[in-house]
């Protein structure tokens with residue numbers, strides 16, 4: 001692990017740019033194209049077949065989890081677990097409460113009022129990953145902003161454990177946060193059922209949430225279909241880039257690398273370091289960490305595609321980060337904030353030795369549903385705004401028609417669109433006559 005050669009500094013940027021993202025694999029896209037085609041052609045029957053094949057769960061009475069089962073799961077939570085979920089949700093709520101589109105009104109011309117109204121989307125579909133680990137925290141990260149935006153219908157889907165329904169802790173978190181609509185279905189077929197509104201699921205206007213390569217590919221493909229649902233952002237298998245100079249603690253760096261490597265065999269971890277001896281220290285610490293890790297096999301597979309890149313200083317490290325555009329960027333250098341100021345492309349940044357990415361994954365406040373596979377060049381994580389839309393409202397008085405009329409008429413003439421000009425001119429003349 002971290003075994004790819006530590007590259008020469010001169011072409012570090014080019015190398016980071018070209019790093020293969022295992023999560024963006026074409027074979028996942030091809031598989032998903034087949035699944036979506038089957039669901040389009042055969043509807044619920046195909047959804048049920050895939051649910052049976054991948055997760056051993058396609059109950060005759062449908063995928064919806066009875067609210068009583070959610071209530072029972074919530075009651076069964078220990079006080080400590082309940083407290084942890086509620087405390088994390090409070091911090092996420094505090095951070096996200098600052099978000100949301102601002103409604104406003106502006107007098108753009110004399111006699112013209114232009115307004116922005118903000119409304120929530122009608123039906124939000126939340127994807128809670130649970131194939132290899134039941135991501136209780138994702139319930140928090142998606143439900144809280146949806147609720148702050150005032151979304152009237154929130155439907156969550158989560159893959160069941162093999163033949164055994166949704167993990168009770170996921171149901172408990174959903175219920176604790178006030179959700180009552182959860183479906184025991186996941187993967188690309190679950191995303192398809194939610195996007196098309198079949199197999200007893202509502203048709204989501206927009207689908208939110210992270211997932212593995214198949215889930216991410218299904219969201220992207222559905223969003224491209226005419227009439228398909230909107231989606232939040234490309235959020236596939238986890239990634240972390242750690243920038244660490246020789247003064248960093250190799251044990252902490254290794255712990256952070258392992259914390260993402262254990263997510264998925266397609267997770268990617270990248271170390272950006274100043275020297276080969278430091279990379280060796282981290283490599284040894286990773287090896288020691290793997291020894292006690294229950295998910296060592298997954299982490300090892302992820303580490304096998306990971307690498308270290310050598311740089312000559314802060315400026316080059318920032319260039320490498322920008323070229324790679326990591327989902328998570330951890331900076332453990334002499335002045336992490338100064339280095340972070342130079343970085344533009346990263347989903348979430350963690351400064352200094354006391355800030356593990358795990359804090360952001362669970363309870364720090366910012367969202368953990370974040371862009372992967374280079375999408376941080378143009379996307380940020382999930383926000384309240386993503387659950388909202390805006391409508392502008394315009395109202396003009398006769399004075400408005402007089403004030404703005406000549407400008408509109410002139411521009412319509414420039415475009416050769418006479419009917420446009422006339423629609424304005426009629427009003428301007430009427431208002432001038434009345435004056």
Ligand SMILES: NC(=O)C1=CN([C@@H]2O[C@H](COP(=O)(O)OP(=O)(O)OC[C@H]3O[C@@H](n4cnc5c(N)ncnc54)[C@H](O)[C@@H]3O)[C@@H](O)[C@H]2O)C=CC1
Pocket residue numbers: 031054055128129130131132133135138159160186187188210211212213214215234235236237238263264267327368369370371372
């Ligand atoms: N980018 C982000 O913000 C975040 C990303 N993640 C990532 O989410 C992912 C979660 O993945 P999983 O644990 O697998 O759960 P998941 O819920 O995303 O996917 C599991 C489902 O995938 C389907 N599946 C499994 N093997 C398949 C195959 N060969 N072909 C087609 N479909 C198949 C099955 O239906 C299974 O139930 C990880 O990659 C993790 O790193 C997690 C949290 C945040």
Ligand SMILES: N[C@@H](Cc1c[nH]c[nH+]1)C(=O)O
Pocket residue numbers: 135137138237238239260327361368369370
């Ligand atoms: N690290 C994950 C989120 C996570 C959930 N639970 C643990 N970690 C990601 O953002 O990619």
Ligand SMILES: [Zn+2]
Pocket residue numbers: 238259260263358361
């Ligand atoms: Zn994580």
